[in-house]
Amino acid sequence: MNELRWNPTVKEWISYATHRQDRTFLPPKEYCPLCPTRNEDDFPTEVPRSSYEIVVFENKFPSFVPDAPEPEAGSQLTPAAPGRGVCEVVLYTDDHAATLATADVRRIRNLVEVWADRYEVLGSLDYVDYVFIFENKGEAIGVTLHHPHGQIYGYPFIPPRPQKELEAAREYRERTGGCLHCALLSQEHEDGRRVLTKGEHFTAFVPFYARFPYEAHLYARRCVPSIADLSGEERWDLARVLKRVLAGYDGLFGFSLPYMMAVHQAPTDGGDYKGVAHFHIEFYPPNRTAEKLKYLAGSETGAGVFVMDVKPEDTARELREKIEGTAS
Amino acid sequence: MNELRWNPTVKEWISYATHRQDRTFLPPKEYCPLCPTRNEDDFPTEVPRSSYEIVVFENKFPSFVPDAPEPEAGSQLTPAAPGRGVCEVVLYTDDHAATLATADVRRIRNLVEVWADRYEVLGSLDYVDYVFIFENKGEAIGVTLHHPHGQIYGYPFIPPRPQKELEAAREYRERTGGCLHCALLSQEHEDGRRVLTKGEHFTAFVPFYARFPYEAHLYARRCVPSIADLSGEERWDLARVLKRVLAGYDGLFGFSLPYMMAVHQAPTDGGDYKGVAHFHIEFYPPNRTAEKLKYLAGSETGAGVFVMDVKPEDTARELREKIEGTAS
Numbered sequence: 001m002n003e004l005r006w007n008p009t010v011k012e013w014i015s016y017a018t019h020r021q022d023r024t025f026l027p028p029k030e031y032c033p034l035c036p037t038r039n040e041d042d043f044p045t046e047v048p049r050s051s052y053e054i055v056v057f058e059n060k061f062p063s064f065v066p067d068a069p070e071p072e073a074g075s076q077l078t079p080a081a082p083g084r085g086v087c088e089v090v091l092y093t094d095d096h097a098a099t100l101a102t103a104d105v106r107r108i109r110n111l112v113e114v115w116a117d118r119y120e121v122l123g124s125l126d127y128v129d130y131v132f133i134f135e136n137k138g139e140a141i142g143v144t145l146h147h148p149h150g151q152i153y154g155y156p157f158i159p160p161r162p163q164k165e166l167e168a169a170r171e172y173r174e175r176t177g178g179c180l181h182c183a184l185l186s187q188e189h190e191d192g193r194r195v196l197t198k199g200e201h202f203t204a205f206v207p208f209y210a211r212f213p214y215e216a217h218l219y220a221r222r223c224v225p226s227i228a229d230l231s232g233e234e235r236w237d238l239a240r241v242l243k244r245v246l247a248g249y250d251g252l253f254g255f256s257l258p259y260m261m262a263v264h265q266a267p268t269d270g271g272d273y274k275g276v277a278h279f280h281i282e283f284y285p286p287n288r289t290a291e292k293l294k295y296l297a298g299s300e301t302g303a304g305v306f307v308m309d310v311k312p313e314d315t316a317r318e319l320r321e322k323i324e325g326t327a328s
Numbered sequence: 329m330n331e332l333r334w335n336p337t338v339k340e341w342i343s344y345a346t347h348r349q350d351r352t353f354l355p356p357k358e359y360c361p362l363c364p365t366r367n368e369d370d371f372p373t374e375v376p377r378s379s380y381e382i383v384v385f386e387n388k389f390p391s392f393v394p395d396a397p398e399p400e401a402g403s404q405l406t407p408a409a410p411g412r413g414v415c416e417v418v419l420y421t422d423d424h425a426a427t428l429a430t431a432d433v434r435r436i437r438n439l440v441e442v443w444a445d446r447y448e449v450l451g452s453l454d455y456v457d458y459v460f461i462f463e464n465k466g467e468a469i470g471v472t473l474h475h476p477h478g479q480i481y482g483y484p485f486i487p488p489r490p491q492k493e494l495e496a497a498r499e500y501r502e503r504t505g506g507c508l509h510c511a512l513l514s515q516e517h518e519d520g521r522r523v524l525t526k527g528e529h530f531t532a533f534v535p536f537y538a539r540f541p542y543e544a545h546l547y548a549r550r551c552v553p554s555i556a557d558l559s560g561e562e563r564w565d566l567a568r569v570l571k572r573v574l575a576g577y578d579g580l581f582g583f584s585l586p587y588m589m590a591v592h593q594a595p596t597d598g599g600d601y602k603g604v605a606h607f608h609i610e611f612y613p614p615n616r617t618a619e620k621l622k623y624l625a626g627s628e629t630g631a632g633v634f635v636m637d638v639k640p641e642d643t644a645r646e647l648r649e650k651i652e653g654t655a656s
Contacts, residue, residue, distance in 0.1 A: 001639065007537035008500070008508060010492040013633070014537045020637035025620070063627070063635040077511055078536045134626035142623025153627060160632030164338040172336070180336060183405055208406045209335035209342045262630025284629060292353070295470025296624050298462035299391070299481060301612060302590025304488030305341070307391040309348035311329065 002068040002083030004156070012160050015063050015083055023061040025144045029096060033060075034147035036094045047091070054107070054114050055091040056152075062087035063153065066127070084127045086154035090114060091147065099148050099256050100135070101246035108239035115263070116227045116235070118152050123268025128154035130162060130267045133227075138258020140286050140293055150261070158267045165264060169276045181278030185219045194316040197244050197323050201237040204245045206316035211306040213288045213315050214252065216245055218281040225266035225277040245283065248323035253290035260284045330396040330411030332484070340488050343391050343411055351389035353472045357424060361388075362475035364422045375419070382435070382442050383419040384480075390415035391481065394455070412455045414482035418442060419475065426476050427584050428463070429574035436567035443591070444555045444563070446480050451596025456482035458490060458595045461555075466586020468614050468621055478589070486595045493592060497604045509606030513547045522644040525572050525651050529565040532573045534644035539634040540612040540622055541643050542580065544573055553594035553605040573611070576651035581618035588612045 001018040024033055030043070036052055037045045047055055064085025074080030092100055092111060100108065115133050122131045135150035136143050158166070172180035188195055188205045196204040196216060204218045218241055224230060230238065249257040262284070266277035286293045288310065299305045329346040352361060358371070364380055365373045375383055392413025402408030420428055420439060428436065447459045463478035464471050486494070500508035516523055516533045524532040524544060532546045546569055552558060558566065577585040590612070594605035614621045616638065627633045 005537045007535070007539075009496050009512070010489065011496055012537075014539055015633060015635045016637075016639060017635060018637060018639055020635070023637075073536070075515060077515055130631075132627070132631050134630055136623075136625040141625050142621065151626065153631070153633075155631070155633065159627075161338065162631060164632075168337050168339055184337070187403060187405055207335070208401070209333045209340075211335075211342055260626045260629055262626055264630075282630060293470065295464075296629070297464040297469050298479070298588045298590055299460070299487075301588055301624070302462055302592075302610065303458075303460050303481070303483070303490060304492075305343060305481075305483065307343045307345060307348070309344075309346055309351075311344060311346055 002062070002065050003071040003073075004081040004083050005071075005074070006079045006081075008078060013081070013157055017061070017063045017083060020061045020063065023144055026139075026146070029146075032096055032145065032147050034089070034091055034145055034149055035096050047094075052091070052094045054093070054110055056088050056114060056118060059087035059089050059151070064156065066125075081156075083156075085156045086122050086125065086128060086152075088118065088122070088152040088154075090118075090150045090152060092150065093148055096147050099137070099246075099250075100150075101243070101250050101256065103148075103243075105236075105239050105243050108242055109236055112227070112230075112235045112238055115152075116230065119226060119265070119268070120228050122152065122154040125154060127156050129269035130155045130158045131265075132159065132162075133263035135259075135261040137261070138256070140258040141260055158269065162264050162267070166267070166273065166276055169278070173275055179223050179275050179278055181219060181280065182223050185221065193313045196248065196316060196320050197241060199237040199241040201234040202241040204241055206312045206319065208312060210308065210312045210315070212284040212286065212294055213308065213310045214249070214257075214285045214319055215312075216283045216319070218242065218245065218283075220279045223275060224279050225273045226279055227263070227265060229279070242281070244323050244326070247326040248319050249283075249285060251322035251326050252319065253287065255290075257285050257287065259286070330390070330393050331399040331401075332409040332411050333399075333402070334407045334409075336406060341409070341485055345389070345391045345411060348389045348391065351472060354467075354474070357474075360424055360473065360475050362417070362419055362473055362477055363424050375422075380419070380422045382421070382438055384416050384442060384446060387415035387417050387479070392484065394453075409484075413484045414450050414453065414456060414480075416446065416450070416480040418446075418478045418480060420478065421476055424475050427465070427574075427578075428476060428478075429571070429578050429584065431476075431571075433564075433567050433571050436570055437564055440555070440558075440563045440566055443480075444558070447554060447593070447596070448556050450480065450482040453482060455484050457597035458483045458486045459593075460487065460490075461591035463587075463589040465589070466584070468586040469588055486597065490592050490595070494595070494601065494604055497606070501603055507551050507603050507606055509547060509608065510551050513549065521641045524576065524644060524648050525569060527565040527569040529562040530569040532569055534640045534647065536640060538636065538640045538643070540614065541616045541636065541638045542577070542585075542611075542613045542647055543640075544611045544647070546570065546573065546609040546611075548607045551603060552607050553601045554607055555591070555593060557607070570609070572651050572654070575654040576647050577611075577613060579650035579654050580647065581615065583618075585613050585615065587614070
């Protein structure tokens with residue numbers, strides 16, 4: 001079953017993919033399905049090679065599939081639709097114990113190239129409206145496989161959160177003629193207190209309105225709608241700034257920090273998003289301290305109101321010091 | 329610091345309450361601040377009495393306060409506002425080991441009365457626009473105190489999720505003349521597969537578009553905007569149906585099931601919500617199996633798309649059998 005169901009009370013699609021209940025769950029390291037198949041006598045993994053650089057393949061337990069069947073159920077009030085789309089897994093390295101933070105800048109630069117390629121390839125499919133590049137890292141986020149990897153979802157609709165961003169940015173452009181994200185970035189530059197690090201082409205900061213204590217946003221300084229629009233130099237800089245922020249994260253509590261990474265950019269539904277979508281990456285680590293997590297509980301999940309117990313200015317200072325410490 | 333900050337990219341307020349970082353965290357049972365102060369020599373708790381029925385008091389670590397100071401920061405692009413509002417704690421019983429599920433119907437009936445009273449009292453404050461009655465239960469949800477209790481937030485704005493519900497319902501009313509929630513309820517009654525239990529005045533069901541495996545909604549069958557509009561008989565029935573659903577939850581896996589409870593009803597901002605707001609309670613248990621939790625990860629938090637690996641029809645059948653089993 002790969003099916004979308006419409007919630008008319010909040011106007012959102014929910015995705016149902018029932019085979020996912022049986023997906024591989026935290027296997028022991030020697031049975032990691034994302035490691036290379038080191039030799040023929042070994043346990044056969046998803047990658048039939050003895051080593052690899054970066055690998056992309058279709059998720060074996062996908063939330064969306066290209067050939068999703070027609071849904072059984074649905075009504076005029078609560079429509080259903082096929083769960084049509086693409087779900088890919090991106091293996092960052094064949095080293096089971098590595099993370100994106102420990103990868104060297106050249107590898108991250110290659111990963112940016114892979115992301116840009118998949119954005120274009122998946123985005124060109126007529127049934128994909130939005131290419132969502134993301135990573136869930138760490139058991140606190142619910143990962144089921146530890147091998148360093150990210151994911152790409154090709155959604156058959158523009159997801160609610162990017163949709164809201166695009167609507168707000170379009171409204172801002174109509175009212176002022178400018179880009180909302182450019183305006184926010186220049187406010188962060190002027191204020192300075194929440195800026196984490198500045199590369200040649202990218203700036204990382206804790207937003208004024210962070211939902212998570214150590215939330216970090218990486219903004220392209222040039223107003224580009226998608227990762228595919230980044231120049232070669234910009235891609236190098238993105239890799240360097242990513243590496244710096246991730247090293248800072250791992251310096252915070254002395255362990256490899258769990259996080260969600262979400263790439264926000266232009267939809268691929270054929271619309272015009274120039275000056276409306278502004279390519280950026282958002283990181284949400286769940287930790288509020290080394291031991292305590294930020295939970296999405298009643299206020300967040302039932303009402304949609306995030307309550308934070310730390311000031312973005314304070315967490316930005318702390319994280320900036322870690323970034324500067326690891327760089328020196 | 330009790331401050332609201334505006335995220336202009338998604339048009340939402342984020343609440344900052346920095347003293348909350350130091351709140352009491354899972355104290356041992358003998359130091360539970362929500363237990364009665366059994367005798368004078370004991371550790372003094374929040375309730376200076378030797379026993380109690382139901383107690384409501386102001387949260388010692390509130391996300392909102394009535395006298396919030398003017399915020400320091402903010403700009404035209406990213407306004408800030410005082411975090412003005414009310415946060416109350418509702419102790420369900422003085423029995424530390426009890427839960428709402430194990431409370432008798434008479435106690436739950438009294439709790440409904442308390443909720444209705446607080447809805448009216450907090451709703452009458454000029455700086456409260458929405459009274460949100462909720463409960464976070466279980467460590468999986470991030471509770472910091474185990475003593476059976478719920479919470480009430482008096483928000484100074486209508487929170488995003490209820491706001492979206494109200495907008496959708498208003499649009500539906502303008503288009504059809506009817507109530508969106510009444511239409512959904514009658515569709516659930518007709519279909520029957522997701523109905524969990526029916527009282528005289530309330531129906532519990534797993535919605536067609538559930539975001540959590542064992543999500544359950546309790547709808548008033550009469551179209552009433554708020555808990556304060558329920559008749560005495562309806563309040564009794566709500567208590568009975570609540571008790572049945574909660575007993576079913578605890579029967580699922582053989583342990584007291586964690587959940588978030590969220591009450592959705594009319595705002596108290598002076599607007600007219602008759603036929604638009606329809607009083608109902610939503611439960612979101614995080615478990616997808618006895619051992620595995622549903623995490624709000626990249627797709628949910630970064631894109632806003634919930635992915636479910638079970639069918640609402642299947643979880644409804646399972647939960648209905650448990651409810652019927654505990655009733656007989």
